Amino acid sequence: MYKKIDFRVRPPYGNYLTMFQNEQAHFARLADAFDMTVSESQRTGNLEQFVKEMDLADIEISVVPGRKNLGVDSEGMFPLTAKYPGRFMIFPYIDPTDGDEALYEIDRCRDRWDIRGVSVEPTYQPKPYAFDDPIAFPMYEKLEKEDLALFVSYSAKLLPVVDPDTVRQLGSVLHHFPDLKIIVGHGGWPWHLEVMAMAFNSPNIYIVPDMYGLTGAGSGDYIKAANTLMKHQMLFGTAYPILNIMDTARFYENCGLKESVKPDFFYNNAAKLLKL
Numbered sequence: 327m328y329k330k331i332d333f334r335v336r337p338p339y340g341n342y343l344t345m346f347q348n349e350q351a352h353f354a355r356l357a358d359a360f361d362m363t364v365s366e367s368q369r370t371g372n373l374e375q376f377v378k379e380m381d382l383a384d385i386e387i388s389v390v391p392g393r394k395n396l397g398v399d400s401e402g403m404f405p406l407t408a409k410y411p412g413r414f415m416i417f418p419y420i421d422p423t424d425g426d427e428a429l430y431e432i433d434r435c436r437d438r439w440d441i442r443g444v445s446v447e448p449t450y451q452p453k454p455y456a457f458d459d460p461i462a463f464p465m466y467e468k469l470e471k472e473d474l475a476l477f478v479s480y481s482a483k484l485l486p487v488v489d490p491d492t493v494r495q496l497g498s499v500l501h502h503f504p505d506l507k508i509i510v511g512h513g514g515w516p517w518h519l520e521v522m523a524m525a526f527n528s529p530n531i532y533i534v535p536d537m538y539g540l541t542g543a544g545s546g547d548y549i550k551a552a553n554t555l556m557k558h559q560m561l562f563g564t565a566y567p568i569l570n571i572m573d574t575a576r577f578y579e580n581c582g583l584k585e586s587v588k589p590d591f592f593y594n595n596a597a598k599l600l601k602l
């Protein structure tokens with residue numbers, strides 16, 4: 327077993343509890359698809375049980391991105407870090423369409439709490455925007471200048487219409503803000519090869535394959551990349567509560583990753599990004 331940082335978790339806490347109340351059928355469908363089980367914490371939404379499952383999976387830290395359309399704001403999630411010191415790191419949700427208020431919110435979060443980055447879901451919030459919409463540029467510029475990472479949920483799952491232009495938008499932001507550290511959740515699937523090409527050209531793109539690195543179409547590409555060109559830019563993540571963290575950890579421990587890259591994939595790459 328390897329110590330781990332899970333870079334994509336929505337724990338049973340605060341407004342994320344609605345996922346545990348409303349998405350049990352979805353949890354069961356994906357567990358069946360990936361030959362997994364639905365864990366006790368997935369079924370019950372019990373936070374203490376979830377932390378026990380983190381321990382069983384050797385997950386030392388869970389990174390928690392906010393989500394605006396569930397009302398998961400900074401005030402509601404940061405108390406988790408006091409409840410379990412050292413176990414959770416919050417990436418507060420920031421909506422760049424809020425203009426100057428978004429920049430103020432970054433300052434407020436940084437002044438009050440220990441943040442290493444922020445979260446966005448451009449196509450999955452009440453007021454969607456294109457990732458390369460200039461309205462977001464002041465926020466990107468601020469994050470780049472202050473060396474805060476940007477976690478973006480990025481896959482066809484989060485698009486109202488599957489649009490290949492989505493991956494071009496990522497490239498455009500990278501072009502305008504080359505020093506901005508961008509973490510691509512959901513692995514950029516199904517445009518993961520294009521995202522990997524960007525990561526090959528930029529050390530500031532990080533990829534979290536999570537559920538898309540398991541056994542679905544294109545999953546093997548993530549493993550090959552983690553073993554070679556992307557060995558310092560791939561991050562372990564479970565996408566909990568969509569997936570059982572213990573089963574997901576066991577899968578990645580036995581999926582063909584080289585022993586020499588496992589410490590980086592599971593922990594070191596994330597630790598460096600988070601400045602631990």
